[in-house]
Amino acid sequence: MKNLIKNLFGFSTSTNNNEKKGETMENMFCFQCEQAANGGCSKVGVCGKQPDVAALQDLLVYTMKGIAFWADKARGKGVKNAEIDHFMIDGLFTTVTNVDFSAEEVAKLVRKGATLLEKAQTLFEQANGGAYAGAVPEAAKGFTATSTAELVALGAAHGVKSDAIDADVKSVQEIIVYGMKGYAAYAHHALVIGRENDEIYAFTHKALAATLDLTLGLMDFVGLAMECGRINLVTMELLDKANTDSFGHPVPTPVQLGTKAGKAILVSGHDLRMLEELLKQTEGKGINIYTHGEMLPAHGYPGLKKYAHLAGNFGGAWQDQAKEFVNFPGAIIFNTNCIQRPAESYKDRLFTWGLVQWPDVKNINGMDFAPVIEKALALPGFEENLGQEILTGFGHNAVLGVADKVIAAVKAGDIRHFFLIGGCDGAKSGRNYYTEFAENVPKDCVILTLACGKYRFNKLDFGDIGGIPRLLDIGQCNDAYSAIQIAVALAGAFNCGVNELPLSFILSWYEQKAVAILLTLLHLGVKNIKLGPSLPAFITPNVLNFLVENFNIGPIGTAEGDLKQILG
The missing domain is CATH 3.40.50.2030 (Rossmann fold)
Structure with missing residues (x-):
C-alpha cells in the first residue's frame, strides 16, 4: 500500500517554459490530466493552458452545475430542453484537456451558460407553478459579470480546490466530473452524426447537481461514479452504432505509413463524420488525405476507405506533433482534443474544427472546408515515399x-x-x-x-x-x-x-x-x-x-x- 501511495504522488517535477522563475503565487490549479506538473499545474498548464483559460473553464463547469440544479428539477416535473441538454455536452467537452485554449471562446460559452441557467430556472418554475421552496445553491443563482476580465476573476474563485468539502468526497466528485467530461466527447461525436440518448442528458444533470448537495456523503458519490461508468458504456454504444450505421463495421485493413505524390491534408482527432465530409469535398482535386493520431482506425471503415485519396497515416501520437508537423507539406486540421501549442513553422497552415480552438489559428465552424482545401492546393505536397504498412x-x-x-x-x-x-x-x-x-x-x-x-x-x-x-x-x-x-x-x-x-x-x-x-x-x-x-x-x-x-x-x-x- 505504501508503494501505491508513493506512486500516486510520483509526478514529474518538470515545469513549463512559460512559467516565471521564482514565482510562487498560484495563478491557477488544474490536475485533471496525467501530465500535470508536481501534482497539479499552478502557474501555466503543461498542456499550454493559460491561467485565464483555466479560470474560465472552471467557471464554465461551475455554471453548468447551476444549470444542472434547475434542469434536473425541471426534468422531475417532466420538462426537458434540447438546447440546454446539448450545451451541457458541448460545455463539458470544451473543458477536456487539449480542446479549447482560447479565452474569448470559452468566455462566450460561459455567457451562454449564464443565459441558459436563467432559462432552466424559468422552465422549472413554470412547471412547478412557482418558485423553488428549498435552499438554492450559490452556483444556481447565476451571476451578472459579463466582460472576459470579470469572468476570469469570478472563475478564479470557483476552481477545483475546496477546503469546505471533505477531501475524499471532493476526490470522488472530481472523478465523476472527469468521467462526464470523457463521455461528453463521445456524446458530441454521436450528435454530429445525429444520434443522441436522453439517458445521457438526464444523468449529466443529476450528477452535476449532486455536487452541489451538501447532504450527500462519500458512498453516495461512489454510487454516482459507478453509474457514470454505466452511462459511458451507453454513450460508447451509441457512438459505435452511429459510426457503424454510417460507415459500416470496420474490417481488417492495411494502412500505408508512407506518403504518395500530390497535395496533402492531415486530419488529427477522432471525428469520423468530419473526415467523411472532407473526403467528399476533396474528391477529384488531386489532394491526398492522411490520418494522424486517433484517426488511424478510420481506414478500417468501408464507408471511408472507399475514397481512394484516403492515402495513409502520417506520424504517431498527439504528443509528437510539433516535431512531425514541420515535415508535413500540406494543410493540417484538428477535429478534437489533441492540439498542442503550434510551432510557427506550421501554424500558418493549421486549422481547427468545431469546439477545438487555439488563439490566432483559423477555426472551421461547420462542414465547409474550402479554406483548408485552398491552403492545401497552395502548398507543395509530397513526392512519393511509400513505406511500411500496418493493420487496423x-x-x-x-x-x-x-x-x-x-x-x-x-x-x-x-x-x-x-x-x-x-x-x-x-x-x-x-x-x-x-x-x-x-x-x-x-x-x-x-x-x-x-x-x-x-x-x-x-x-x-x-x-x-x-x-x-x-x-x-x-x-x-x-x-x-x-x-x-x-x-x-x-x-x-x-x-x-x-x-x-x-x-x-x-x-x-x-x-x-x-x-x-x-x-x-x-x-x-x-x-x-x-x-x-x-x-x-x-x-x-x-x-x-x-x-x-x-x-x-x-x-x-x-x-x-x-x-x-x-x-x-
Whole structure:
C-alpha cells in the first residue's frame, strides 16, 4: 500500500517554459490530466493552458452545475430542453484537456451558460407553478459579470480546490466530473452524426447537481461514479452504432505509413463524420488525405476507405506533433482534443474544427472546408515515399466473426493469454513501459490495443497464431466498447466471468476519456487493472485504498515483473 501511495504522488517535477522563475503565487490549479506538473499545474498548464483559460473553464463547469440544479428539477416535473441538454455536452467537452485554449471562446460559452441557467430556472418554475421552496445553491443563482476580465476573476474563485468539502468526497466528485467530461466527447461525436440518448442528458444533470448537495456523503458519490461508468458504456454504444450505421463495421485493413505524390491534408482527432465530409469535398482535386493520431482506425471503415485519396497515416501520437508537423507539406486540421501549442513553422497552415480552438489559428465552424482545401492546393505536397504498412480495423464485429477460431485456439492451448494494452499516450517519462511490455509478451499470447497508446508498439512485427494476428488494433479510445464486447463474448463462450478469463488490462491514461473508460470497467466489475504511468493526482489515499480493496487496481511496475505476476 505504501508503494501505491508513493506512486500516486510520483509526478514529474518538470515545469513549463512559460512559467516565471521564482514565482510562487498560484495563478491557477488544474490536475485533471496525467501530465500535470508536481501534482497539479499552478502557474501555466503543461498542456499550454493559460491561467485565464483555466479560470474560465472552471467557471464554465461551475455554471453548468447551476444549470444542472434547475434542469434536473425541471426534468422531475417532466420538462426537458434540447438546447440546454446539448450545451451541457458541448460545455463539458470544451473543458477536456487539449480542446479549447482560447479565452474569448470559452468566455462566450460561459455567457451562454449564464443565459441558459436563467432559462432552466424559468422552465422549472413554470412547471412547478412557482418558485423553488428549498435552499438554492450559490452556483444556481447565476451571476451578472459579463466582460472576459470579470469572468476570469469570478472563475478564479470557483476552481477545483475546496477546503469546505471533505477531501475524499471532493476526490470522488472530481472523478465523476472527469468521467462526464470523457463521455461528453463521445456524446458530441454521436450528435454530429445525429444520434443522441436522453439517458445521457438526464444523468449529466443529476450528477452535476449532486455536487452541489451538501447532504450527500462519500458512498453516495461512489454510487454516482459507478453509474457514470454505466452511462459511458451507453454513450460508447451509441457512438459505435452511429459510426457503424454510417460507415459500416470496420474490417481488417492495411494502412500505408508512407506518403504518395500530390497535395496533402492531415486530419488529427477522432471525428469520423468530419473526415467523411472532407473526403467528399476533396474528391477529384488531386489532394491526398492522411490520418494522424486517433484517426488511424478510420481506414478500417468501408464507408471511408472507399475514397481512394484516403492515402495513409502520417506520424504517431498527439504528443509528437510539433516535431512531425514541420515535415508535413500540406494543410493540417484538428477535429478534437489533441492540439498542442503550434510551432510557427506550421501554424500558418493549421486549422481547427468545431469546439477545438487555439488563439490566432483559423477555426472551421461547420462542414465547409474550402479554406483548408485552398491552403492545401497552395502548398507543395509530397513526392512519393511509400513505406511500411500496418493493420487496423479489428472492431468487435471483425473479431467476433472469427470467434470460433479464437476459442478453438484457446482450448487447444495455442493462445495462452490476452493482453489489452492500450489507452492514451503522453510525453511524460515512464511510457516506454508499454513498449517493453508488448515486446516481452510471450509468442503464445495475443495483444489487443486501442487509442493512441498503441503508437508505442504498433509498428513492430508480432506475427500470428494460426492465422490470427498477435496484435489486434481495435480502434480509438471510444472503441473500448469493442474490447468490452469481445471480452463479454469470450466469457460467454467459456461460461465464466470476465475476471476468470485469461485476459489482463494494462492501461495508460492521459485525460478524461480514460477516466470515463476506467469507470466503465469498474462498473462492469473488472478487477486487477494495471494503470500508469502514474496514478491520478485527484485520487486521495483513502479513495485509492477503496479501489485497491474492491477492484485490486494498481500501478504498473516493471514490464518483466508485471508479466511474471500475471502469467505465473
